[in-house]
Amino acid sequence: MYSYSDFDEAFVRSRVAQFSQQVERRLEGALTEDEFRPLRLMNGLYLQLHAYMLRVAIPYGTLNSRQMRQLAHIAQTWDKGYGHFTTRQNIQFNWPKLPDVPAILSALADVEMHAIQTSGNCVRNVTSDHFAGAAADEIEDPRPYAELLRQWSTDHPEFQFLPRKFKIAVTGAPNDRAVIKAHDIGLRVLKNDKGETGFEVIVGGGLGRTPMIGLTVRDFLPVADLLPYIEAILSVYNTLGRRDNKYKARIKITLHETGKDEITRMVEERFAELRPLFGGHDQALLAEIKAAFAPPAYRNAPVEAYEDFRKADPVFRAWADTNLAPHRNDQYAIVTISTKAHGKTPGDATAEQMRVMADLAERYGHDELRISHEQNVVLPHVHKSDLPAIHAVLSQHGLATANVGLISDIIACPGMDYCALATARAIPVAEQIALRFQELDLEHEIGPLKIKISGCINACGHHHVGHIGILGLDRAGVENYQITLGGDGSETAVIGERAGPGFAYDDIVPAIERIVQAYLAHRDGPAETFLQAYRRLGLAPFKAALYPSEGTQDAA
Amino acid sequence: MARFTPKVVTANALIEGDVVYLTADDRWSRRHEEAELIEDEAHGQLRLLHAMGQGNLVVGAYLADAKAGPNGPEPTHFREVFRTRGPSNYFLGKQAELI
Numbered sequence: 001m002y003s004y005s006d007f008d009e010a011f012v013r014s015r016v017a018q019f020s021q022q023v024e025r026r027l028e029g030a031l032t033e034d035e036f037r038p039l040r041l042m043n044g045l046y047l048q049l050h051a052y053m054l055r056v057a058i059p060y061g062t063l064n065s066r067q068m069r070q071l072a073h074i075a076q077t078w079d080k081g082y083g084h085f086t087t088r089q090n091i092q093f094n095w096p097k098l099p100d101v102p103a104i105l106s107a108l109a110d111v112e113m114h115a116i117q118t119s120g121n122c123v124r125n126v127t128s129d130h131f132a133g134a135a136a137d138e139i140e141d142p143r144p145y146a147e148l149l150r151q152w153s154t155d156h157p158e159f160q161f162l163p164r165k166f167k168i169a170v171t172g173a174p175n176d177r178a179v180i181k182a183h184d185i186g187l188r189v190l191k192n193d194k195g196e197t198g199f200e201v202i203v204g205g206g207l208g209r210t211p212m213i214g215l216t217v218r219d220f221l222p223v224a225d226l227l228p229y230i231e232a233i234l235s236v237y238n239t240l241g242r243r244d245n246k247y248k249a250r251i252k253i254t255l256h257e258t259g260k261d262e263i264t265r266m267v268e269e270r271f272a273e274l275r276p277l278f279g280g281h282d283q284a285l286l287a288e289i290k291a292a293f294a295p296p297a298y299r300n301a302p303v304e305a306y307e308d309f310r311k312a313d314p315v316f317r318a319w320a321d322t323n324l325a326p327h328r329n330d331q332y333a334i335v336t337i338s339t340k341a342h343g344k345t346p347g348d349a350t351a352e353q354m355r356v357m358a359d360l361a362e363r364y365g366h367d368e369l370r371i372s373h374e375q376n377v378v379l380p381h382v383h384k385s386d387l388p389a390i391h392a393v394l395s396q397h398g399l400a401t402a403n404v405g406l407i408s409d410i411i412a413c414p415g416m417d418y419c420a421l422a423t424a425r426a427i428p429v430a431e432q433i434a435l436r437f438q439e440l441d442l443e444h445e446i447g448p449l450k451i452k453i454s455g456c457i458n459a460c461g462h463h464h465v466g467h468i469g470i471l472g473l474d475r476a477g478v479e480n481y482q483i484t485l486g487g488d489g490s491e492t493a494v495i496g497e498r499a500g501p502g503f504a505y506d507d508i509v510p511a512i513e514r515i516v517q518a519y520l521a522h523r524d525g526p527a528e529t530f531l532q533a534y535r536r537l538g539l540a541p542f543k544a545a546l547y548p549s550e551g552t553q554d555a556a
Numbered sequence: 557m558a559r560f561t562p563k564v565v566t567a568n569a570l571i572e573g574d575v576v577y578l579t580a581d582d583r584w585s586r587r588h589e590e591a592e593l594i595e596d597e598a599h600g601q602l603r604l605l606h607a608m609g610q611g612n613l614v615v616g617a618y619l620a621d622a623k624a625g626p627n628g629p630e631p632t633h634f635r636e637v638f639r640t641r642g643p644s645n646y647f648l649g650k651q652a653e654l655i
Binding site (some may be wrong): 026027029032033046048049050051052080082094097098099174340345348416417418425427431474477478479 | 568570571573574575583611612615616632633634635638641642643644645646648649650
């Protein structure tokens, strides 16, 4: 894992000191809220519905055990004993008090963490594949590039006041687990005909009120051109991006309004100016960063004990079937720890659970943890012989739910239970869907199905790319939920199609059940997933299930 | 002209972030029922100005719809109802603290 250089350490410490003084001046009354607000947002501090919220960056979702323990310590000392993992691989604390925030930031700095650029119109936390460096299908670990981008973008003087926030995601595998096509810039590592490494560069994706799938502006960008090219994109966006209208300020709109050809031409022109200014220091730095991401020293040991245990214990087998992913070392597995126990808040972990996961990572997982954009926690490197012991510990702490990729593995934004922007609740809808399908004992029968819920049009819950997406709105003072179907956040990304009129809070879970029953009735056998069935059948059978009375009633 | 809907002045406390309501005697209360129910538009604007002048105590003051109830003003919109009690996924916030 990457460790802070002296420069990183000094920079983060100086920001903590600076913000501590800003908090002090706010409390003394020397700064007004109008003056303080942009300063606190630059340091990840929001004011939400019931309290402040601190969003802490987890760069490319990677943590070690010491950092996870510190998050537990923060949750317990200054918050209410839990944290919320987000769809941008960050963690949010929902109850900090303003005078405590400097101490929290200082505690984060102690473990090489911070909350810088987790808000505001700047380059946000660079996200990545949560299986990076471990996945069997990976071409190269994308995290060194994400770290290079993090260092380049942190406090970059030209890009602190962009027209709007800017999100970059990098994946090193052909199977996209980082939703790169729904980011301002998505990067996919690939090899060209000569075997050289480079990137497919995708620009202008995004969800929110105007969902768009990104467009490829470069099929192959050599590694050495990464920073100047990204800088060229940001530079063109910084010039053209609309500051007159917040809702038209993202690069996806700039791309749409200016046209892909013209933007590409401008980016290439700017790139030609910038490229000579990068004299190779960036590549030297990249080489250093790559060394820090060297694979762990894998253990060579028999795996028969795992195979035997798997055959003998059906509970373990069910968990292994859903929660393990193939590792590049076939003696190893990638473990996804579900933070989606049925009826619980998706993405929440208590301080105790964080410590348990930290201990497991330290003891069995080469000291690495990941946070996925699907709001689960991952142990990326686990020797298969250790899986039974890990499962046993997880079971004792409410962390052994065997549901990864299934209907109860729901993404939900905080919604109106916490967020000041929300128009409806998301968490209780997720809880109730999970409980309902547990009650029906159907989720393994249903198979892979991604439900994603957002509590407002800003789409933090990625509802547009959910196989079933749910968007909570305020319709005339009542919570109302719109359903989209057929969305996909993977390499075959597509924006879901709106099914029709929305449903009231009490009707949304039965509506989801009707969609799923329609799928079970129409699918071409258990091997056809929900998404495949939807692509074959289209909206019609699901719409008929959702609105059963429509065929018999006159159009009003 | 549309009839004025009764309002309360609400904000978040600067230090804790808690939801607070402006009372008729110029205090900031954690309890919605202690808020001053404002039934006149011009008076509402004056009370909001007063609240906005208290930036060292509260943040983001605004007028929220409310109605008279047996124990004092009650919220009418679900968002304001949630603000009186806290999140629905845990028994935390006002629902736990104001018993």
